[in-house]
Amino acid sequence: MRKRQRGMTLLEIMIVLAILALVMGLVVGPKVYQHYRDSEREVARLAVHRYADQDFPTWAMQHPSEQCPADLATVSASERTTDPWGTPYQMYCGQAAPRPDVAFGAASFGDDRREATPDDIRSWE
Numbered sequence: 001m002r003k004r005q006r007g008m009t010l011l012e013i014m015i016v017l018a019i020l021a022l023v024m025g026l027v028v029g030p031k032v033y034q035h036y037r038d039s040e041r042e043v044a045r046l047a048v049h050r051y052a053d054q055d056f057p058t059w060a061m062q063h064p065s066e067q068c069p070a071d072l073a074t075v076s077a078s079e080r081t082t083d084p085w086g087t088p089y090q091m092y093c094g095q096a097a098p099r100p101d102v103a104f105g106a107a108s109f110g111d112d113r114r115e116a117t118p119d120d121i122r123s124w125e
Contacts, residue, residue: 037111040084044108044121048089051075051106052123060104068093072106083108083121090115098124 051072059075069075072091082088085108092098092105099105102124110119 040111041121044083044110047083048106048108048121048123051089051091052104056104056106068104085109085111085113087113098122 055075055077056069058077059069063069069091072081072089073079075091087109090107090109092107093103097103097105098107106123107115108121109115110117110121112119
């Protein structure tokens with residue numbers, strides 16, 4: 001008679017791996033994706049506030065005779081003027097200022113890429 005060997009078969013190992021993959025896909029995956037989406041929103045929020053609170057005042061001091069810059073690229077210290085979703089940041093200045101008490105504003109339209117929706121990120125809010 002053959003001796004009975006102890007251990008796990010290849011099928012048992014594959015079943016355990018399939019269960020682990022299912023748990024990772026249903027529990028861990030959505031959490032990681034949510035953190036990624038939150039980080040995209042935070043990057044856009046920081047960028048619009050940098051344009052309005054840091055870059056525009058610096059530009060205004062260097063160009064005292066001009067009220068508004070030609071575009072956001074002339075204001076920006078960085079070369080990137082698109083948000084994490086690939087849409088250009090919107091600049092509001094002069095007559096197009098967002099509010100009467102705000103001289104300059106910058107905004108990102110969020111992941112839906114449409115203006116005036118709840119996911120918009122604005123420097124004046």
